[in-house]
Amino acid sequence: MELDYTFMIETFYKVWGGIGTTLGLTALSLIIAAPVAFYMAVLRIKGNLIGSGLTQAYISFVRGTPIILQILLLYSLLPSFLNVVVKSLGSDFNVFDSVDPFWYAVVVFSLNTIALLAEVFRSALLSIPKGQLEAGVSIGLSEFQTYCKVIIPQAMVVALPAVCNITVNLIKGTSLAFLMTVKDVLAIGKIAASYGYNYIESYLDVFIVYLIVCTVIQLAYKFAEQHVGAFRADA
Amino acid sequence: MLLSIKHVRKSFGNLEVLKDVHMDIEKGDVVVILGPSGSGKTTFLRCLNFLEKADAGEMDFAGMHIDLSHPSTKEITAVRKKTAFVFQGYNLFANKTVLENVTLGLTTGRGMKKGEAEAIARDALQRVGMAERMDYYPSQLSGGQQQRVGIARAMAVKPDVILFDEPTSALDPELVGEVLKVMRDLAKAGTTMIVVTHEMKFARDVATHVIFMDGGVIVEEGTSEDIFEHPKEERTKKFLHRVLCHTYE
Numbered sequence: 001m002e003l004d005y006t007f008m009i010e011t012f013y014k015v016w017g018g019i020g021t022t023l024g025l026t027a028l029s030l031i032i033a034a035p036v037a038f039y040m041a042v043l044r045i046k047g048n049l050i051g052s053g054l055t056q057a058y059i060s061f062v063r064g065t066p067i068i069l070q071i072l073l074l075y076s077l078l079p080s081f082l083n084v085v086v087k088s089l090g091s092d093f094n095v096f097d098s099v100d101p102f103w104y105a106v107v108v109f110s111l112n113t114i115a116l117l118a119e120v121f122r123s124a125l126l127s128i129p130k131g132q133l134e135a136g137v138s139i140g141l142s143e144f145q146t147y148c149k150v151i152i153p154q155a156m157v158v159a160l161p162a163v164c165n166i167t168v169n170l171i172k173g174t175s176l177a178f179l180m181t182v183k184d185v186l187a188i189g190k191i192a193a194s195y196g197y198n199y200i201e202s203y204l205d206v207f208i209v210y211l212i213v214c215t216v217i218q219l220a221y222k223f224a225e226q227h228v229g230a231f232r233a234d235a
Numbered sequence: 236m237l238l239s240i241k242h243v244r245k246s247f248g249n250l251e252v253l254k255d256v257h258m259d260i261e262k263g264d265v266v267v268i269l270g271p272s273g274s275g276k277t278t279f280l281r282c283l284n285f286l287e288k289a290d291a292g293e294m295d296f297a298g299m300h301i302d303l304s305h306p307s308t309k310e311i312t313a314v315r316k317k318t319a320f321v322f323q324g325y326n327l328f329a330n331k332t333v334l335e336n337v338t339l340g341l342t343t344g345r346g347m348k349k350g351e352a353e354a355i356a357r358d359a360l361q362r363v364g365m366a367e368r369m370d371y372y373p374s375q376l377s378g379g380q381q382q383r384v385g386i387a388r389a390m391a392v393k394p395d396v397i398l399f400d401e402p403t404s405a406l407d408p409e410l411v412g413e414v415l416k417v418m419r420d421l422a423k424a425g426t427t428m429i430v431v432t433h434e435m436k437f438a439r440d441v442a443t444h445v446i447f448m449d450g451g452v453i454v455e456e457g458t459s460e461d462i463f464e465h466p467k468e469e470r471t472k473k474f475l476h477r478v479l480c481h482t483y484e
Contacts, residue, residue, distance in 0.1 A: 131326035134286050135385075138320035139340030139392050142312070149343055150328045157330075231330045233374035 008201040011192045015205045018185035019213065021102065025174045025184065029109035030117075030167065037117030044122050055118065062115035067108075068176055074108050075101070075180045105177040109170060116166050124159035125151065157229040164221035168214050175210075185209050236295070237262045237427060238396060243292035243303060245278055252278050253289070254451040258429075260396065260444075265422045266429045267438040267459075270448035271474060276431040277323075279448070280398050283429070284318045285311045297395065316345070319389035323401040325381040327373040333360065333384050334369040340392045352391075359387040363417045379410030386417055390426075397421070399430040435478055439463050447471045 040058075043051040062070070083095040128151050136146025178187035186206055193202030241257035252275040260266060268276045281287035283294075285306060292303035297317050301310045319340075327336050334356055341352035360366045363383040373381055382402055389397045399418070403411045415437050422428060422441045432438060438445060438459060445462040447455045447470075455468045466472045 129324075129326070131322060131324055132328055135320070135322060135326035135328065135388075136339075137315055138284060138286065138318075138322075139388060140312070140316040140344035141340065145343050149339060150330065154330045231332075231372040231374065 003201055003204075004198055005201075007196070007198050008205060011189065011198070011202050012205045012208070014192050015185055015189045015202070015209050018183060018188040019209065021177075021182060021184045022171060022174050023213070025102065025105055025109060025177060025182070026167065026170045028106050029113045029170060029174075032106070032110040033113035033117050037114045038121050040114065040118035041121035041125060044118070045125060059115045059118060062112055067112055067173060068179070070112060071105075071108050071176055071179050074111075075104055078104050078107060101180040101182050102177075105174070105180050105182050108180075109174060109177075112173075113166065113170060117163070120159050120162040120166065121155070124155040124162075127158050128154050153228075157225065157232070160221060160225045160229070164218060164225075167217055167221070171214060171217065172210065236260070237264075239295040240283065240303075241293055243279065243282055244290045245275075245282060245287065246290055252451050253282070256292075256448070256451070256453055258446065260427065260429065262395075262427055263425045264427055264443050265441050266444045266446060267442035268429065268431045268446045268448060269433075269435075269438060269462075269474070270454075274448045275451040276448050277400050280400050280429060280431050283398060284315050284320055286320070316392070317395045319392050319394040319397050321382070321385050321389050321397060321399045321402045323404050325373070325378070325385045325405070327381055327384055327388070329373055331372075332369065333365060333371050333373070333376070336373070336384055337388045337391045340388065344392065355391050356387070359391040360384070362390065362420065363387045364413070377410060378406045379413045382406065382414045383417055386414070386421070390421070396427040396429060399428060399432065401431050401433065403432065403434060433478065435463075435475075447474065449474070 040055045043055050047055070079095055079099065082099065086093050086095055132150050132154075133143065133146050136150055137143060141149070174184055175186040177184050178190065181187075183191075189202045189206040193199045236259055238260045239258070243253050243256040244251070245253040256275070256279055258266065258279075268279070270276050278287055282289040282292070282303065288306075289303040294301040294303055294314075296314060299310060299313060301314070306314075328339065331339060334353065337356035337359055338349070338352040341347040341355060342349055347355075357366060357369070360369060363386050365380060365383050365387060368376060368380060368384075373384070376384070386397075386402070402418070403414050406414065411434070415434060418428070418430070418437070419441055430437075430442075440459075442459045445457060445459050446453055447462060447466075447468075449470050455462065455466060455471045462471065463475065466475060
């Protein structure tokens with residue numbers, strides 16, 4: 001078996017160009033999901049039966065179905081739904097031609113990440129001993145102040161390794177966005193390969209790109225954990 | 236009267252842990268509450284600053300008359316700002332340095348400027364002998380050191396009364412002394428304290444008033460001489476005999 005190295009190097013740069021889409025999708029999903037997930041976590045811990053129940057139902061719904069199905073379903077559903085909304089507002093904006101599928105992907109991955117992060121935040125918040133909350137209110141802080149200054153900062157450190165996991169999985173998971181014709185790293189590699197049937201070279205490129213990106217991300221999280229977790233004895 | 240509390244009742248499920256408990260405290264009093272474990276001492280203390288909500292009871296404190304079964308948020312906050320609590324398990328803020336642990340109640344809790352709060356905190360840490368460890372995190376301290384910081388944190392907010400919930404019970408025996416010394420100094424300086432403890436020598440030497448509780452009621456109370464030298468109730472005598480002459484048979 002002979003590999004076409006020239007093609008491989010050329011394609012590597014092309015594939016590398018898809019990093020923006022992959023990381024953009026990942027970052028946007030995380031940024032959108034984090035505050036919602038945090039609110040859900042609080043609802044599950046302190047909320048009433050309805051809030052907590054709805055949250056739990058949502059989480060089971062997301063976790064209980066394959067992400068590929070969620071993608072296919074929402075990619076069929078969202079544009080038509082959006083079209084109805086736009087039409088009912090009397091606009092002649094063409095949803096099907098004008099909305100970049102990237103944004104549908106952002107919606108799908110955000111909805112998915114919300115459920116995962118909510119559980120991580122919930123367990124992280126619960127892992128901080130309740131005594132510190134009591135100590136906070138005993139010296140005249142409000143419960144809210146104690147959460148902001150004491151509980152949440154510690155919970156976020158606890159959550160970091162799991163959030164790193166979610167991030168890396170999300171980076172890899174966004175490759176499924178090619179189902180929605182989003183041109184991310186994998187999609188670019190696949191398209192480049194199909195012209196001359198150089199699949200092996202192209203996929204190896206994609207392989208290397210994901211490996212580099214995920215390694216850098218993991219190192220970054222590790223560094224962050226050491227930095228913000230300095231107060232812990234084992235850090 | 237600094238603080239008066241009466242008719243306190245509290246149940247956990249079917250278990251009635253406090254049955255009509257009362258207490259009156261004057262400024263400068265050191266009240267020690269003794270009693271076997273499960274007698275309701277800690278629950279009583281926690282009801283005083285609403286870490287536990289009593290089922291019934293009244294409190295007169297700082298010009299307020301509070302129904303303990305229905306305290307308003309305003310009343311809870313007011314009481315907590317005028318009291319402080321020292322926990323059995325220290326409960327220091329793990330993500331804050333020693334200095335920050337002490338200043339947080341002043342800055343965030345009371346809106347004091349950082350510089351002013353730090354001056355007060357330094358002074359409090361000096362008094363508990365922890366001034367050299369100001370920049371350490373709680374995880375880098377021994378239990379005794381953590382508890383001394385816990386006491387400094389309570390002192391710093393200048394409360395009318397400090398509540399101590401078995402402050403030495405979680406400590407290694409050789410570390411108990413350093414914490415008790417700090418508490419003796421506080422008592423000597425005229426701090427009003429309510430102390431739940433098993434340290435009999437401390438109770439005997441320092442208490443201005445001793446309460447013996449058992450089964451959710453106050454069995455006997457009086458000066459430390461009354462309780463330790465001339466206990467009247469059979470239950471008190473038995474308890475004291477058990478803890479003072481305990482032989483490991």
